[in-house]
Amino acid sequence: MTEEDFCAIDFGTSNSAIAVPDDAAPSGMTLVPLENGQPTMPTSVFYLAEGPELQNLPRLFGRAGIAAYTEGHEGRLMRSMKSVLGSSLMDQHTDIGAGRSVSFADVITGYLLRLKRSAEAHTGRTLKRVVLGRPVHFVDEDDARDAQAQAALEAAARAVGFESVGFQYEPLAAAFHYEATVADEQHVLVADIGGGTSDFSVVRVGPAHRERLDRRDDVLANHGLHIAGTDFDRRVELASILPELGYGTFGPAIGGQPAREVPSRIYFDLATWHIVNTLYRPQRIAEVRAMKVNFANPVLHQRLLTVLTDHLGHDLLGRAERAKIEVADGGQASIDLRLVERGLQVTLEDAQAQAALRDDVARIVAAAHEAVQMAGLAPERIDALYFTGGSTGLRLLTDALSAGFPAARPVHGERLASVATGLGLYARRLWA
Known part of the structure; x- marks a missing residue:
């Protein structure tokens, strides 16, 4: 070799x-x-x-x-x-x-x-x-x-x-770059928030630990939940884009009966990445065509049909994701929906995005506190909050986590590459 x-x-x-x-x-x-x-x-x-x-x-x-x-x-x-x-x-x-x-x-x-x-x-x-x-x-x-x-x-x-295979824990690998900068022992809460899960690990780092090859004892706790980036995109799409296709609207009042809300299942499916393609099947499109009687405004029904017949579902989710990121950077985002209907666009405001994501963000922050509690530490014992994963670019989320651990120094790693880079440092230590 x-x-x-x-x-x-x-x-x-x-x-x-x-x-x-x-x-x-x-x-x-x-x-x-x-x-x-x-x-x-x-x-x-x-x-x-x-x-x-x-x-x-x-x-x-x-x-x-x-x-x-x-x-x-x-x-x-x-x-x-x-x-x-x-x-x-x-x-x-x-x-x-x-x-x-x-x-x-x-x-x-x-x-x-x-x-x-x-x-x-x-x-x-x-x-x-x-x-x-x-x-x-x-x-x-x-x-x-x-x-x-x-x-x-x-x-x-x-x-x-x-021919030779070694392993290292991902949360430790993510924190290795930070560990190289500290002069004393610290407790770090690694927040790895990607597309599908939000994972938290409490790790111990410091000069006395960094040369050890076996670091399993330095992972004090880990916890997570299946809420992350794709859930945020779904919430944003439901809050901003899909009302323009009839979500949350009401049908006509018939026979003196109160108007009923348009059935929502189709919209929840449309906002779920791995289900979208199933909506293009003939039986699902026929189901939506039959829903026309449920709409007081036929324009909204036609927009929904256009999205399905033109296979625009994933495009809409992509626009919701970009709007989510744009709002995080600048306060509002304009979402161009001309593919659905000429001249159609909606605006996503910061307050609207915060309201859409509030419950999910609160659950993620609660999971972070649970991880620290599992490690037997009080929140103020966390010295650094290390962010990695694609969804940590969402300032609303990182601000909420930082507020939950005010004594911790927020540290932003490479969102998509911190773990790989840290694994590389470990590989050099092991084999170079």
Whole structure:
């Protein structure tokens, strides 16, 4: 083995990244451009069910796979593959269309191979050693299944050609850059808030700890909940865009009876990323056509039909996400809906966004306090609040968390790459 035949992989639930040695970088590691020059790639695989050579399982990875799915190509999109680790699903096969199936283990192996090949093309070296990030618990309160999950991930890494495999806890990896700057022992609350989950870990850092290879005792507690970025987008879309398609409006008063609200199920489905494509099926469109009697304003019904027949559902969610970010930066956002109807647009105000997200943000802050309580610490014992994950760009959220721990210094890491960078630091310590 050559000295720099190692790498570090953050195999994330929503996004993944890989770090490789780079003596010119301040940390000695650099992130590999994975897709369109980006250092991260969505953890997703789209198996095509149309076109030539289907027997060879053609597939697209990352943003390309998501684009194929949202554009309506025939096939099967696989996301959040990490969640099957430690479950009986690993060895089971799942249908990918055109009479074919693959095992979940093969899906994960194929994705890791894509990451490895990208890194080898970037470095010009064969990579034989890897540090993989892992959550504090793959499976809560089940040590046997947790060990099984790590073993399954290690097996996948070895299957793609890694001869030596190490692991490090993701929240510790995220905090490694901060740890290098402190002169005394501190308690850090790592807030890793991505697209699907908000995860909190209380970790102990400091000069006396940073050279230790076994850091499991420095993870004092972890806790989380399934509320994060995609939930925020859903709330924003329901609050700002979907009322223009009839959500929350009322139908005509018939026979002296009070007007009834337009049925809301279709709107909740339209605002849920993984369900949107099911709304384009003929039976769902027929269902919406039949809903015309429920609308007092036929223009709203026609807009809803246009969104479904023109397959605009994911586009609307994307506009809601961009508006959410724009409001966080500047107070209001104009959402262009000309694809639905010429001249149609809505404005999202800061107060409107705060009202839409208030309950979710409160639950996330409560989860953070629960993590600190599980560590046996009072809130004022938290020295630093370390933010990582894509959704920590939302100032409304980070301000609320900072207010919950006023004695803690807020520290913003690289939103999508802190874990990969920290894993790279650990890999150098382990093997360089």
